[in-house]
Amino acid sequence: ISFDIVFANQPPIFYSGQSVSGTVIVNLRDAMKMRGIRARIHGRAYSHVEVQQTREYDDGQGGTRTESYTEYYREYETYLDHQVTIFGKDRHGQNPVLPAGQHAFNFSFVLPPHLKMPSSVELGHCNIRYMIVGTIDKPWKFDHIAKRAFTLLESIDCNDPSLSQRPFPLQNEKFLCCLCCQSGPLKVTANIDRCGYCPGEGILLNAECENLTNRAMRGIRAKLVRLVKWKARGYNDHRSSDYFEIKSPGEIAEGQSFSWSNQLIQIPAVTPTITSCGLISIKYEFQIAVIVPGGINLNLVFPITIGTIPLRPSGMAGMSI
Structure with a gap:
């Protein structure tokens, strides 16, 4: 048969x-x-979620020992x-x-x-x-x-106004300290063209860094990050994955500014955003960072939605910082 x-x-x-x-x-x-x-x-x-547990047992000599074991929860x-x-x-x-x-x-x-x-x-x-x-x-x-x-495929339409609109520009700044000496600020501003994209479409990025510190920065980095959370029987777990990472050319010298303009960054083949499941959540972030040598990077985070219905050409619009 x-x-x-x-x-x-x-x-x-x-x-x-x-x-x-x-x-x-x-x-x-x-x-x-x-x-x-x-x-x-x-x-x-x-x-399913794996939970590490410990328990005590009699060692047969009047004392106790502790052992680790794994419990599995499924839903x-x-x-x-x-x-x-x-x-x-x-x-x-x-x-x-x-x-x-x-x-x-x-x-x-x-x-x-x-x-x-x-x-x-x-x-x-x-x-x-x-x-x-x-x-x-x-x-x-x-x-x-x-x-x-x-x-x-859940219907997630990138033509919906909540996804086709341009998010507000983001900006951040910090001061770099070296012992008792403080330099000028490090500033970054960035903008993207909309809030929702489908695989194969491009994120149009404009970013600008103002480096008023006394050291050179290693450039601006952009990457797409997937955040997955799942739960079973009241226990939770999570994972994050980087899908691509690109970097601006060269360094940003001390006291100088740098504009990274009209960078079209294509979305790879990724799973759509999932928010309608009671067990599994998938969300995405488009992260921008000024790379600080020997220090903590200066970061910006744009939450974005990965949809299943692409933006119609008539809905596209230019953008600038």
Whole structure:
């Protein structure tokens, strides 16, 4: 027997409100008696958190010892779970016989248009998965099961005013101290063109550094940082990842200013922002830093949203500091 699922859409990428349709293909060498063939759509989030614990135990000599161990906590959150019979019976009646040969059974599920479902994602300790599960329900025997995952993208429209608008410019300054001698301030100002982007689009950056200190700076650095948080059974964990890092050329001499103008920085292929899941959160920051040699960098942070519907060309606008 061969048992497979083929999606009508290739690649199988969907938004809420669209139909997930395809065909369950069964190829039998001999006729098979069964209750029926089911198609199920299933979507859920999963997370697990590892917690280091300690405990004491009797060492057998009248004393105690302490050992470390790991406890694992897991949790699920379900978004979709619906099953239909595409061949055979639901409950009552005679068990049908499917003849030998190849058979194709169509299925179609409409993703709920008003249900907030987070985008698919695969991470080390957590994931959000959507799939079609095909089952040949056999009486008194093990069932045959086929699974095919599809990608769901939450509708995050970068044309929405909250994402297409330009954020306020950011600025920061600090004084560098060396023993009892204090130099002039180090200042940085930066602006980006909007608050939301899709992979493949570009962040238009303008940044300016005024170096009134008595030492040279090593330039301005820009990077995209992903912040992931997940939880399970009341325990939390988090990770951060840098997706790219670029640096302005040369140093910024003492007493000098430097403008890093109209830098178009392309967003790589990254997971969309996720805020609608009860277990997993994914957010992004566009971080700007003046690199201070032998000291703490002077930083600016722009929270940005990674969307799934790109900005239309008519919505683009120029910008300047």
